[in-house]
Amino acid sequence: MLRNVTQQLLIEDDERTARLLQLDLLFLLSGYAPAGPQAAPRGLAELISAQCGRFPALDPHLSYEFLIDVNCEEYRRSGDIRVFSAGRDAALERDFYLGHHLSEPWAKSAAYGLRSLVLPAAAARPAAVLDDVVEHLAEFTRYMARYRKLSQEAFNRFRPYHMGHPGGPRGASGAFMPSVHLLELALLPPSEGYGIFLDQSMSYFPSWSRPVIARWRGDSIRGANVSQRLRDGRLVLDRAGRERLVRVIDKFVDFRMAHLGVTRHALPEAFRERTGLTRRDIREQGGEHDILDGRDPGTSGFSVRHVLTNAVYRLLALRADLTRPGSAPADQ
Structure with a gap:
């Protein structure tokens, strides 16, 4: 052959x-x-x-781009999709891939919406943009929530074929869906821990997104993100606008918590310590944890627990900052 x-x-x-x-x-x-x-x-x-x-x-190597995007684009064109499973599990595996592929445009639209608020020619109606972002994130989260129906048994029949190996490339993981990272970079500057994740993930993102992520990351570090623009007064929101922004953050947290819950269900062995996983627990964890500690790696090879809880922590910290009285100027 x-x-x-x-x-x-x-x-x-x-x-x-x-x-x-x-x-x-x-x-x-x-x-x-x-x-x-x-x-x-x-x-x-x-x-x-x-x-x-x-x-x-x-x-x-079998990357996120090939497993999800190339595979699903061909399915939508011809009806043919590549899976590792057989029988009913093959349909579940197909739907797992399609769910990622079909949901990402919602996250991408949300990311570009937030990005429009920090560009030199900023959106003239930020309230309308934020309303759209809330709806896009709600739809994106609905896709994620459907994965709760996927059993551990079915998931673990095809997951081994996505895995990397010591000394080799990282596995084909949903952690490398690029639009989620564009969304975060448009919202707030990357932390040191998140920067480590981005550095080590760049070659695993889909090829179209690598220069985009690099550019948005650089811009975000230099202050082109919603939280910094609001803080320095270059983005002005009235009280209703600030409430809309908080709803955006809440919807993003909803997605992150849904992802955490689905992953915890699918990979219980990566969450042997069952405490510390509520919003309150994560908000009070005191900082980001080491994603390279080597324990309980996910398909991506990073500590799946720490990647997911750190992402929630960053958003909750931003929410607390924005809702603190006098945290940023507002157009009253």
Whole structure:
């Protein structure tokens, strides 16, 4: 079979076809993941490397972009989707991928809405923008909540094929959905801990998003984010506008808490310590925890508990700052 694929590689120059062929090769490679990186045929790894040589933008491992975006785009075009499961579990796995793919535009729209408030030509009606962002985040969270119906057993039948291995690339994880990170960067500047996550994740985000995340991150550090613009008076909101912004933060926290709950249900072994996971607990945890501590890694290879609780903590800290009397100027 690999010899036949080699002949196909030699005659295909179309980028779309190359992406689909790479998707198939990466699914074949990931089929060996539970047995370890040495189990895959050498010829398969050589084919993947050859494809990357011909098309440098292709990922050499099963990434979020290939697993979710390339895979689901082809499903929407042709009805064909790649899964590792069989029978009813195959449909559940398909829906898991589609849920990520179909939900992200809501997060992306929310991110660009917030971004419009901090650009030089800022939106003329910030209240309307914030109302739209609230609705986009509510819809995004509804998608996430549906994953509660996915059983641990079904999830753990296909998750092993998404995993990385020590010394190899990180796994194909929802942590690398880019629009969630664009949303946070538009809202507040990256903390030191979040910066570590972004540094180590950049090559795992979808290729289109890497320069966007880098640019938004730099802009956010320099003050082009909603919280800093409000603090320095360059974004002025009346009382109703500030209440709308707090609702945006609350909806973002709702998403983060739903994600935390779904992950806790799917990966109970990563949450052996069952306390410290409520909003109050996280708000009072006193700072961000080390995402590189090596315990209880998620599919991404980071500490899944700390990645998720840190994200909630940053938002709750921002909410507390914004709701403190006299925290920022307002147009009364």
